[in-house]
Amino acid sequence: MKICYYSIDFFCKRSINQSRTIIYNYYYQEQTVITATEENVNDNLLCPYQGLYHFSPENAEYFFGREVFVENLFQYTETRNFIPILGASGSGKSSVILAGLVPKLVKIGHWQFTHFRPGNDPFHALAQALVPLYVKNLDETDRIAQARKLAGYFQDNTILLSDVFSTIQGNYPNNRILLIADQFEELYTLCNDEQTRRNFLDILLNTFKSFAEKSSLSTVLVGTMRADFLGNALSYRPLADVLQKGNIMLGPMNEKELKDIIEKPAQKLGVSFEGGLVERILRDVDKEPGNLPLLEFALTELWNKRKGKQLTHNAYQEIGEVSGALTCYADSEFSKLKPEQQQQVRRIFVQLVRPGAGTEDTRRVATKAELNDSNWNLVKQLADARLVVTSRTVITREITDNSQQQPQQLKEQETVEVVHEALIKNWGQLRQWMATDREFRTWQERLRAAMNYWQEKNQDQGLLLRGAALVQASEQLKTRRDELSQDELEFIQLSQELYEKEEKQKQKQRQQIVGGSIAFAVIVALLGVWSEVQRRKAFIGEENANFRTEIATLQPRLNSTLPVQMDVIKLNQKLKQAQAPTIDIQLQGTDLLRQIVDWPGQKPINSLDGHENSVIGVTFSPDGKFIASGSWDNTVKLWKLDGTLVTTLKGHENSVNSVAFSPDGKFIASGSQDDTVKLWKLDGTLVTTLKGHESDVLGVAFSPDGKFIASGSWDNIVKLWKLDGTLVTTLKGHENSVLGVAFSPDGKFIASGSCDKTVKLWKLDGTLVTTLKGHENVVSSVAFSPDGKFIASGSWDNIVKLWKLDGTLVTTLKGHENVVSSVAFSPDGKFIASGSSDKTVKLWKLDGTLVTTLKGHENVVSSVAFSPDGKFIASGSWDKTVKLWKLDGTLVTTLKGHESDVLGVAFSPKGDVIASGSGYNTVKLWNFNRDELLKHACSSITGYLRNNPNPSDDERRLCGEKASGKVLFLQGEKLAAEGKIKQAVSKFQQAAKLDSNFSLKLAAASLVLFGELLAENGKLDEAILGFQKALEFDPGLKFNPKTEVAKHRFKRGQQLIEDIEYIEFDEEAILAYNQAQELDPNLKISASDWNQLCWAGSINKEADQVIFACNKAVELDPKNGWVYNSRGLARTLTGDSKGAIEDFEIFVKSAGNAEEKKQRKAWIASLNKGKNPFTDEVLEQLRSN
Missing domain, CATH: 3.40.50.300 (P-loop containing nucleotide triphosphate hydrolases)
Structure with a gap:
C-alpha cells in the first residue's frame, strides 16, 4: 500500500473539513499547519491556494476555473x-x-x-x-x-x-x-x-x-x-x-478562467487585490496550461505577504512575480542550509531527476536505500519546505532459508520524489546541477538498466560489466561513490572482482610460459603471439561487454516507436560487423529485432493463421523451406516460411494427430483419428490412403531411406507400409495403445512406446527384438540417439530411462516431480533433454548425471527440441510461451505471442527459425535469421526514412536509404519555417536536382508562404531574404520584398488588435504598425486601422502607447465622429481631460445613436466635475462589448 505524506505548510492556517470525503487508497495527509511569520498577517485567516499540490475534495471550495x-x-x-x-x-x-x-x-x-x-x-x-x-x-x-x-x-x-x-x-x-x-x-x-x-x-x-x-x-x-x-x-x-x-x-484556460483562479479564492475570504494587480498577474501568466502550478505557487507566496486583507503590488514584486516566485522560494530555502547540507541536497535532487534523451527531464521516484539513510533527515526537511514529497510503500517479499520457503513478510519502503516537474523546469539552481551532472546521471541510468537486467537473469556472471563499461564504472566509483546505491556499488564491485579473477588466470598463464625451458627466442616469439591473442581477446571481451550493456539498456524501453526500432536495427548492424560476438549476444540481438518486427500494429510475419482447431504437430521440410502443420480441424496445412499458405491437405474425416516429411522432402504423411494414414505430395495431391488400423493413428514416421512409413495406433498395433500403400507387416505385441514410433538412424529398427508401460524394439520384417520393461506408467515419448546405440524413453511415472538396443537398462534419470511429456537427444548424442508437467526441462548426461534444471515455465512443458548445432534447447509450454535456453541453463529469451497452450516446437534445419503450434489454431514462426529480420525491420520504416525530413543521414544509411527529393524538399520547408533561409535554399536545390516533381518554382512558392509567416512573426530580415530567393527561383513573380514584408507585418498587427484575447499583444501590435511603416513609408494604413489600434490599446490601459495612432486616425478622417470617440477615451486616460471633452462633444454632434450620445454626455459631465468616468468596471464593460 502506498501512503503519500504531503507537507503543505504554506505558512498559513488551513481549513480541515470535518466531514471528509472517503476515497479509498487515496492518501493526501495535511500533516503540519504552521502559523505565518509575518506580523501583519491575520493568523486565523485560511490559505485558499495550493502551491504545487493538487486540489483535493477537502479544499474543493477554493477550486475555480x-x-x-x-x-x-x-x-x-x-x-x-x-x-x-x-x-x-x-x-x-x-x-x-x-x-x-x-x-x-x-x-x-x-x-x-x-x-x-x-x-x-x-x-x-x-x-x-x-x-x-x-x-x-x-x-x-x-x-x-x-x-x-x-x-x-x-x-x-x-x-x-x-x-x-x-x-x-x-x-x-x-x-x-x-x-x-x-x-x-x-x-x-x-x-x-x-x-x-x-x-x-x-x-x-x-x-x-x-x-x-x-x-x-x-x-x-x-x-x-x-x-x-x-x-x-x-x-x-x-x-x-x-x-x-x-x-x-x-486544454489551456481562457482569460476569464485564469482570473477566477486568481480572484475568487481570495474573495471567499474577504481578501482583495490592489488595483491593477490582477491584470498585472494575468499579463505575466503564459496561457500554456503547464504554467498553472507557477501561478498557484506565486499566489500562495503572495498570500503570505498580504497586508491585512489586501494583496499588494509591492508584495508581488517581493516574491519575484509569477515567473520568479518558485525560484526565489527554492533559492531562499536552499540558502538556509549549511554548506555541507547544500552539497547533500544537490546529490539528492539530481537523483530525483531522470535525464531526458531528446526529451524534457522528468521526475523519478527514488528509494531511501538509493539516497542512503544518512540523507533521509535532510529529505524530510526538504519535504517540510514543500520541495519534495515523501511516501511509504508496503511491499511483500519471500524469505528463503535453506530451500525452505518462509511465510511472506511485509516490508515498508520509503520513497521520495520532486513535488512537481515545474520545479525541474523552473528552478535555475536545479537546471544548473543537471547541466553539470547530466553525463553522470545518464551513465547511472544506463548502469541501473544493466544492473536490473543482471538481477532479472538471476545474477548471471556473463552479464556483469566488462571492457569499456567496467572502466567507466570504475572511474565513476572513484569520484562519485557517495552517489551510488548499495546495489549499484555491489554490481560494480562484483564486476571488478570477476575482472581481477580473470586477470590472475592470465598472469598464471604468462608465468607458465616464461617458467618453461623453451629457448629464449622461442619464448619471445610465443609471447608475441600470445600478446596478440590476448589483445584480440581483450578487444572481443570489451566489445561483447558493450553489446551486453546496450542490449540491457534496450530491453526495458523496447516498444514500436521509431527511435527504438532504429536503435535495435543499429545494434544488429553492428553485430554483423563485430569480430566475435558470443552466440547468446547474437541471439539476444536478433530476438530484439524479431520483437520489433512482430510488434502489434506491424504486419505480422510470424503467425500462420488458418486452422480452425488446435494445432497438434508441426515439422519442417528437410530443406527448411516449408512447414507442415497437423490439426484437430481434420486438415494438414503446408506453409512457406514467409507465412504464405501453399496448400491445405483435406481428406481426413477426423483430427490429425501426427505429421512427418519424407527424407527427400517430396511427401508428407499424416496420421488421423479416422484410423488412417494419408500420403500427400507437396502440391496437395493425395498419393494414397493407408487403411488397416482399427482405431486412432497417434504417430507416423518415415524410414531414413524414405521407403517405408511406420504408424502407431490406439489399436495397440504398429504397421509398416510401403509408399505405394502396400502393407509390409503388422507388429503386434503391445497390450495397450501405441503413442509413438521412431526409426533407428540406420533404418534397421523401429521403437514403439505404449500405454502398456513398455518400449518394444522391432526389425522391419516384424520380428520383436526385445521389450524394454521398467516403467511404472504410460511411455509418452521415445527417441533414438544419433548414433543409433541407445533409446531414451519418457514416462508418466516421472522418469526417463536410457536403454541399449539389446534391452539392457543403462541408467534411470530421476528428478522430475510429474509426468515426462517429451524427450530428445542432442545432435552429438552427449545429452538428453526431458520436458515435464512439473514445469521444468532437465538436461542429462548419458551416464545419468543431471547437468541442469531449466526453470521458468509456469505450466506443463509439452515439447522440447535441440537446435541443429546442439547449443540451444527450445521448450514449448501450456503457459503459452516458448523458451530458448543455453545448455548451461541460461534463459536466452522467452517467445510470447500464443494465446493458448503451446503443444509442439521444432527447429528449422539451419536452426534460425523455431516453429511452435498451439491450441489456439495457430502456428508461429520465431525467426532468428538476422539478415531476414533486418530486411523486414527496414521495410517497416522505409517509407519514414525516405519521405520524412527528421531522420539524419546516418539513420537513413542504417537501411541503405537515401533522402528522396520529397524529403529534401520537406527539410527545406522546415528550415524556411525556422528562418534558416540559406540552408533551406540548399535543400530546395538538391531536391530539384534529384526529382523534377520538386522544381525551383515550387520552392519559390514555399519561400513566399514562409516569408509571409516570418514577416508576420517579426523575423523581418529572414522574411526579406526569403522573398528575394523566391524571385531568383521564379522570375515570373513580381513584387518588392520589403513591401511584401511590410504588408504582412502590418497584417499581424491587425490580427492582434482584432483578437478578442489580444491583451498580451497590444505592444506587439504597436511595434508591428511602426515596423510596417519603416519598411515601406508608402504603405497605406487607413484611419479605420489606426482607430482600431487606438481603441484597443486604450480600453486595455495602454493609452499612452497608442495616442499617436489616435491622432493619425483623426488626421486621416477628420469628419468621422468615431475616431474622436476613441481619442477621447485615450486623452482621458492620459490625463488630457480638456481634449477629451472636445473629442466627445464632436462625437455627440456627428455620430452615434441616442443611447450612445447619452453615454458620452455622461462622460463629459463627469470630466467637467474633475472625475475619470473610466473605472476598471467601465473598461471591463467596454472590453466585453
Whole structure:
C-alpha cells in the first residue's frame, strides 16, 4: 500500500473539513499547519491556494476555473464507463477529478470512490484500490495480503476484473463506483515490462469495453495522463482505438478562467487585490496550461505577504512575480542550509531527476536505500519546505532459508520524489546541477538498466560489466561513490572482482610460459603471439561487454516507436560487423529485432493463421523451406516460411494427430483419428490412403531411406507400409495403445512406446527384438540417439530411462516431480533433454548425471527440441510461451505471442527459425535469421526514412536509404519555417536536382508562404531574404520584398488588435504598425486601422502607447465622429481631460445613436466635475462589448 505524506505548510492556517470525503487508497495527509511569520498577517485567516499540490475534495471550495470542464465530466459519467483525460503537465488533471468531479458526485450521493496510480506494478496498484470495496472491514495487514493475492489472480486470469466488480456491486447494491486511475503515464515511466503493460491494459479495456455507451457495469473508470505520453499509448492498438474515439483533452484556460483562479479564492475570504494587480498577474501568466502550478505557487507566496486583507503590488514584486516566485522560494530555502547540507541536497535532487534523451527531464521516484539513510533527515526537511514529497510503500517479499520457503513478510519502503516537474523546469539552481551532472546521471541510468537486467537473469556472471563499461564504472566509483546505491556499488564491485579473477588466470598463464625451458627466442616469439591473442581477446571481451550493456539498456524501453526500432536495427548492424560476438549476444540481438518486427500494429510475419482447431504437430521440410502443420480441424496445412499458405491437405474425416516429411522432402504423411494414414505430395495431391488400423493413428514416421512409413495406433498395433500403400507387416505385441514410433538412424529398427508401460524394439520384417520393461506408467515419448546405440524413453511415472538396443537398462534419470511429456537427444548424442508437467526441462548426461534444471515455465512443458548445432534447447509450454535456453541453463529469451497452450516446437534445419503450434489454431514462426529480420525491420520504416525530413543521414544509411527529393524538399520547408533561409535554399536545390516533381518554382512558392509567416512573426530580415530567393527561383513573380514584408507585418498587427484575447499583444501590435511603416513609408494604413489600434490599446490601459495612432486616425478622417470617440477615451486616460471633452462633444454632434450620445454626455459631465468616468468596471464593460 502506498501512503503519500504531503507537507503543505504554506505558512498559513488551513481549513480541515470535518466531514471528509472517503476515497479509498487515496492518501493526501495535511500533516503540519504552521502559523505565518509575518506580523501583519491575520493568523486565523485560511490559505485558499495550493502551491504545487493538487486540489483535493477537502479544499474543493477554493477550486475555480474549470467549472465547465467538470460539468462535462459529470455528464460523461452518465454516458460512458471509461473517461480518459489527457492534458499537459501541470494543467490540473488530478484537481478536476478530486476537487471537481468527486465533490459533484458526492452531492448527488450513492457513489463510492477509490484511487490508484499504476507505479511499477500496475496489477498490485489496481488490487490495492479494489480490495477495500471487494472485501469489507479488513484490517491493514489483511488488506495488504489480500491485495497481493488479488494482483496475482489478475495476472494469471484466475479472477476476472469484471467478477471483482460484480462482487463489489453486491457489497454496495445502491452505489456506483468511480475508479480513479491517476497519473496513468506511470504505466510508461515506471513499469518497464512491455508485456505487463499490455496485459494490464487488456484487462482494463476488456472490462470497460464500451466508452460510448453506459455499460451494464455500474463502475466508471476515469484516468488522467500527460498528453506528451499519448504517442506511447497509441503504440498499443487496442488502447489507441479507445483514445482516438473517446479521449477528453484538458486544454489551456481562457482569460476569464485564469482570473477566477486568481480572484475568487481570495474573495471567499474577504481578501482583495490592489488595483491593477490582477491584470498585472494575468499579463505575466503564459496561457500554456503547464504554467498553472507557477501561478498557484506565486499566489500562495503572495498570500503570505498580504497586508491585512489586501494583496499588494509591492508584495508581488517581493516574491519575484509569477515567473520568479518558485525560484526565489527554492533559492531562499536552499540558502538556509549549511554548506555541507547544500552539497547533500544537490546529490539528492539530481537523483530525483531522470535525464531526458531528446526529451524534457522528468521526475523519478527514488528509494531511501538509493539516497542512503544518512540523507533521509535532510529529505524530510526538504519535504517540510514543500520541495519534495515523501511516501511509504508496503511491499511483500519471500524469505528463503535453506530451500525452505518462509511465510511472506511485509516490508515498508520509503520513497521520495520532486513535488512537481515545474520545479525541474523552473528552478535555475536545479537546471544548473543537471547541466553539470547530466553525463553522470545518464551513465547511472544506463548502469541501473544493466544492473536490473543482471538481477532479472538471476545474477548471471556473463552479464556483469566488462571492457569499456567496467572502466567507466570504475572511474565513476572513484569520484562519485557517495552517489551510488548499495546495489549499484555491489554490481560494480562484483564486476571488478570477476575482472581481477580473470586477470590472475592470465598472469598464471604468462608465468607458465616464461617458467618453461623453451629457448629464449622461442619464448619471445610465443609471447608475441600470445600478446596478440590476448589483445584480440581483450578487444572481443570489451566489445561483447558493450553489446551486453546496450542490449540491457534496450530491453526495458523496447516498444514500436521509431527511435527504438532504429536503435535495435543499429545494434544488429553492428553485430554483423563485430569480430566475435558470443552466440547468446547474437541471439539476444536478433530476438530484439524479431520483437520489433512482430510488434502489434506491424504486419505480422510470424503467425500462420488458418486452422480452425488446435494445432497438434508441426515439422519442417528437410530443406527448411516449408512447414507442415497437423490439426484437430481434420486438415494438414503446408506453409512457406514467409507465412504464405501453399496448400491445405483435406481428406481426413477426423483430427490429425501426427505429421512427418519424407527424407527427400517430396511427401508428407499424416496420421488421423479416422484410423488412417494419408500420403500427400507437396502440391496437395493425395498419393494414397493407408487403411488397416482399427482405431486412432497417434504417430507416423518415415524410414531414413524414405521407403517405408511406420504408424502407431490406439489399436495397440504398429504397421509398416510401403509408399505405394502396400502393407509390409503388422507388429503386434503391445497390450495397450501405441503413442509413438521412431526409426533407428540406420533404418534397421523401429521403437514403439505404449500405454502398456513398455518400449518394444522391432526389425522391419516384424520380428520383436526385445521389450524394454521398467516403467511404472504410460511411455509418452521415445527417441533414438544419433548414433543409433541407445533409446531414451519418457514416462508418466516421472522418469526417463536410457536403454541399449539389446534391452539392457543403462541408467534411470530421476528428478522430475510429474509426468515426462517429451524427450530428445542432442545432435552429438552427449545429452538428453526431458520436458515435464512439473514445469521444468532437465538436461542429462548419458551416464545419468543431471547437468541442469531449466526453470521458468509456469505450466506443463509439452515439447522440447535441440537446435541443429546442439547449443540451444527450445521448450514449448501450456503457459503459452516458448523458451530458448543455453545448455548451461541460461534463459536466452522467452517467445510470447500464443494465446493458448503451446503443444509442439521444432527447429528449422539451419536452426534460425523455431516453429511452435498451439491450441489456439495457430502456428508461429520465431525467426532468428538476422539478415531476414533486418530486411523486414527496414521495410517497416522505409517509407519514414525516405519521405520524412527528421531522420539524419546516418539513420537513413542504417537501411541503405537515401533522402528522396520529397524529403529534401520537406527539410527545406522546415528550415524556411525556422528562418534558416540559406540552408533551406540548399535543400530546395538538391531536391530539384534529384526529382523534377520538386522544381525551383515550387520552392519559390514555399519561400513566399514562409516569408509571409516570418514577416508576420517579426523575423523581418529572414522574411526579406526569403522573398528575394523566391524571385531568383521564379522570375515570373513580381513584387518588392520589403513591401511584401511590410504588408504582412502590418497584417499581424491587425490580427492582434482584432483578437478578442489580444491583451498580451497590444505592444506587439504597436511595434508591428511602426515596423510596417519603416519598411515601406508608402504603405497605406487607413484611419479605420489606426482607430482600431487606438481603441484597443486604450480600453486595455495602454493609452499612452497608442495616442499617436489616435491622432493619425483623426488626421486621416477628420469628419468621422468615431475616431474622436476613441481619442477621447485615450486623452482621458492620459490625463488630457480638456481634449477629451472636445473629442466627445464632436462625437455627440456627428455620430452615434441616442443611447450612445447619452453615454458620452455622461462622460463629459463627469470630466467637467474633475472625475475619470473610466473605472476598471467601465473598461471591463467596454472590453466585453
